[in-house]
Amino acid sequence: MQIENRPAVIELKNLSKSFGKVKANNNISLKLYPGEILALLGENGSGKTTLMNMLSGIYQPDSGSILLNGKTVKINSPKDAIKLGIGMIHQHFKLVDVFTAEENIKLGSRGKGESISARSLVQSLNLNIDLDKKIYDMSVSEKQTVEVLKVLTRKADILVLDEPTAVLTPQEIDTLFNTLREMKKAGKSIIIITHKLEEVLAISDRVAVLHKGRLVDTVNTKEADRFSLTEMMVGRQVDLDIKRAKTIPGDVVLSVEGLTVHGNEGNVELDKISFSLRASEILGVAGIAGSGQKALCESIAGLQPVTSGSISLSGQRIDGLSPRQIIELGISMAFIPEDRLGMGLIGSMNIPDNLLLKTYRDQKGLLLKRTQARKEAEELVEQLSIVTPGLKTPVSKLSGGNVQKVLLGREINLSPKVLITAYPVRGLDIGASMTIYDMLNEQKEKGVAVLFVGEDLDVLLALCDRIMVLSSGKLSAIVENRFATKALLGMKMVGMTTDKEDEYV
């Protein structure tokens, strides 16, 4: 860590913040100097946004303090933050569509004379924006500029931008970076949250890297390169106590060829993905969140339309089929979606009723018979030691781990041939996570083909036989476990190519 003698505008001292059992930020200390651009780098869930939310008054730290120009300040709300000159620009814009840019900027400033005129700012910062244009006529990047102006007119000297480039095209990113440089020249201090290395290297003066809620290090950008940053970002390899069941992979069960999927807005979510999944193996899927994992799972499960390419399950084409049609083909596929209560379970219903979701259709007649489901529920609670006050309790009242056990238990009971799991241990504590890993291994030993979408590289390395890496919707590598390292996966995740590519695949 480098030593600086300049006075800092913002100093964060030993900040910690927990959500339940999860330590989102653990003892983080960080300085921001006047007229610099500091990049906050880290994987999803490393605690970047939490840290900045404390600075902008959305969260209050559990412990530690925030110093502004050397004085301790308490920031209780975003209003307090803006009074202190700290402005945050969120990923999701908060603008009134039918108003013009200027009206939006004036909105909420209560017409006090103290604010700086937006027009003079546009001039001094060389911004290319028409203040009389309505928001609904604007591109994403123009809207972002309005958000920036909103904060600047309220005399913010410190700007925090939460993944500002996520929604922009490459050209728009250049424009944004020019604006940031102009602001830096004008003496503003800027923090930019990102997980894209190229951007860090292009725009920042210093980089602070977070990993699992801790600050790994703060380095000068000049002294950093992509490799050193990647290593800091993904952390050192840890040996977890997860066993990998030894099996001999069987026949190909699921085969995906040239799969391309478009999102609702026509954006490419998956770009010509090809892979195959064999019986008795766990294929891991690694990638920065939003690299196409969701589209991959949902298109296989029949929940998202396929643009081109093919998906075959046990030799039968299933692309273009609805979940119902896939069930009717008689091939059992189980899917554990990432948001369990958002899809997969009904929060307000009890365990037996949730078990019925997949089997009620097989019952004869018009009536719903619950006796069997109740018996199954009792067995499931017993087998997986699900902690619940009773069978009548709605599943939303159960803890995350128990909710996951209900879902996984139900799907496994259907004896699937393919099991697709998206972040199955997200939000679960160690104990519950281990149970889930054991269940997946057990399925693999039984001959089930398992697709495991994960976020923790250590877990992926410990559990999976092969790992495929997605990067911005593209398949950047499929690596055999024995060749895989964290550094390699990390580089593949950010889309870097290595010389010895073919050897791993």
Place this chain on the structure above:
Amino acid sequence: MSSRFHLYVSQRGEVSKAQEYTMRILALVAALIAGGVFLLLLGFNPFEIYATMLKGALSTAGMRQETVKLMIPLCLTSLGVTLAFKMRFWNIGAEGQICAGAIAASYFAYFHNHLPQGILLSVMAVAAIITGGLWGMLPAYFKTRFGTNETLFTLMLNYIIGFFITYLREGPWRDPQGGFAATPRFLKQARLPLVNFPGVGNVHIGWIVMFVILIWVFFYLRYTKQGYELTVVGENINTARYAGMPVKKIILRTMFLSAGICGLVGMLQVAGPDRQLTDAVANGRGFTAVSIAWLSRLSPIGIALVSFLFSVMEKGCSMMQTDFRIPASMSEILQGIILFCVLGGEFFINFRIGRTKKEA
């Protein structure tokens, strides 16, 4: 530094069933008190008024018959909209669905009245259910096909069919013998027979229909596969799709049933108390039913209780009007106050309001 009091809202943790019901009873008491204060301001003794209301609705057999006659359409319409609401499909079109059923029933009453009573009434009922149901499926179709907003769609359809009745009354179906624009009265065979309701007396057969549908809806929602499906679609449409449910079909089917029950109400009204087709056949019941369904938290048993209460209030208020010369709209004001208090009470079941001292 000054210190101020701040109000804050926080979510309650676990709330027991007993606490929940206490809260609701308190809300009802609060509503009666608020209504009482309102009556006091008008210069009346609230106790006297409330007593008169109860007496006016329940004291004689004749009054009880009137109250039951008010209750039949309210209860049935509420049961109808509940099917849709359970699926989170906001059917605000019960008013129009009642009208659609009434028109279909009246068609057979006016143009096929040579049929014997039993057959004619059955045909009228079936026609009303089908027409009401199809009228309700229209917005459901557009929602599943184009994603249109059902709240607006169902609401707007009310006006179309309402004015269509006015057209029929003033145009093709106008009674040539009548002095002013009105449809002819139904012949005897197109009128509902009276059946003795124990403890109340003779009321048109609709009260039996009401109990049958009440039990049917209760059973349908709780013990049938279709009821399970529509609940899943309402709770979480993504999970329904995930489980391979035919979501569109479920939405269309449920709306047909929901609107079909409302259509049946239209038939019961024209063949029961109205004895002709008027443009007041729905008379706001489609909207009152929305309130009743919510107050009962979509429980069929609750609907029976609440629609009974609402009918007592409505009947009692007409008594109040003659005895004290208080306008009958007082009933609506009281209903509004009760609704406000009870729905407001729901907020306090889930949240609490606290006061903090905050450094500022």
